[in-house]
Amino acid sequence: MDTGQLLGSGRSADVYALDDSWVLRRYRDDADTTPELVVMSYLSAFGFPVPRIGPAPQGAGPGDLVMQRLTGPTMAEALTAGSLDARRGGEMIAGLLRELHALPPRLSLDPEVRILHLDLHPENVMLTGHGPVVIDWSNTTEGSPGMDRAMSALILAQVSLTPGFPAAEGVGILLTALMNAMAGDGAIAEADLAGAVALRSSDPYLSPAEHAVLGEAAALVDAHGR
Ligand SMILES: Nc1ncnc2c1ncn2[C@@H]1O[C@H](COP(=O)(O)OP(=O)(O)O)[C@@H](O)[C@H]1O
Ligand SMILES: [Mg+2]
Incomplete structure (x- = not known):
């Protein structure tokens, strides 16, 4: 075709x-x-x-x-261009996760379980004229919403620690903004963070440099106070 x-x-x-x-x-x-x-x-x-x-x-x-077909930059492009600031970006990711986790799961009957994206970071959000839209649902499953929050934070922490990543400092600021914006959304349990680390480390698309900082990234999420 x-x-x-x-x-x-x-x-x-x-x-x-x-x-x-x-x-x-x-x-x-x-x-x-x-x-x-x-x-x-x-x-x-x-x-x-x-x-x-x-x-x-x-x-x-x-x-x-x-x-x-969506029209607009990805959130990553908007952050890099300076048309979106980190505080607003953190609030946007937290808001999308909150909105997703407010919906009933499609399959599970467990009242604690929600639909998870598990890859919700600035490259998977497009900023359209109708607001932010979440793309790339390839990792979606149902489970603990804390694990989704843990995964978004872990990915930002990992990027901020990966040597040579050009926007590392800005991503660190975005992580702080995200953790602040998620503060009222319930704790990220130790098991949620451990689950996110396990899933991330089994990601076949991760580079050796990204693998190498995964433990440090989890410690950084911890240090922000889950
Ligand atoms: N619905 C869409 N409309 C326009 N562009 C899109 C759309 N979905 C994805 N894209 C573009 O394609 C890129 C890759 O899409 P994505 O689904 O994130 O793939 P991957 O799983 O390989 O990361 C996005 O960063 C965006 O630039
Ligand atoms: Mg993607």
């Missing part, structure tokens, strides 16, 4: 413009998009800001996902 112009690439997928309304997200490995497609449709129905799911075109494979 004809994929159109490449709009963006993350660690696992390439995103192409199909037309003005729709994009095709294509995994570079043979991952199946069905789990994230189901969760995104469920969240859309609640009004949570995710791209709408579109019709699969002829010839689409299991690693292809058609969704609403």
Whole structure:
């Protein structure tokens, strides 16, 4: 099938413009998009800001996902450009996690369990004219909401500690802002942070340099007072 112009690439997928309304997200490995497609449709129905799911075109494979084309920078781009400050960025991530965790889970009957994103960081939020929209639901599952908060904090801590990362200092400030903004959202239990570390360390896309600072990153999240 004809994929159109490449709009963006993350660690696992390439995103192409199909037309003005729709994009095709294509995994570079043979991952199946069905789990994230189901969760995104469920969240859309609640009004949570995710791209709408579109019709699969002829010839689409299991690693292809058609969704609403969003216009605007990623939160990471806006932070780097200075059009968004760290305090507002931290509040935005905390607010999106809070909004997600206010919704009923799709599968679980456990009252403590919520839908989790588990990769909610500035490269997976796009700032559109209608507000921030959360993309990249490849890690979504159901579980303890504290683990989602732990994961967002852990990722920022890890980036802030990775040698040679250009915006490391700014990301450290963003981590502080996020921890402050999440202060009223319930504690991050030790098991939540340990779960986030375990999941992150099993991420096949992590570089050796990112692996090396994972323990220090968890200690940094701890030091902020969970
Ligand atoms: N719905 C969309 N509309 C426009 N651009 C998008 C959309 N979804 C993703 N992108 C672009 O593609 C990039 C990679 O998408 P993402 O889903 O985060 O892939 P990965 O899993 O590889 O990180 C994003 O940073 C963004 O620039
Ligand atoms: Mg991504």
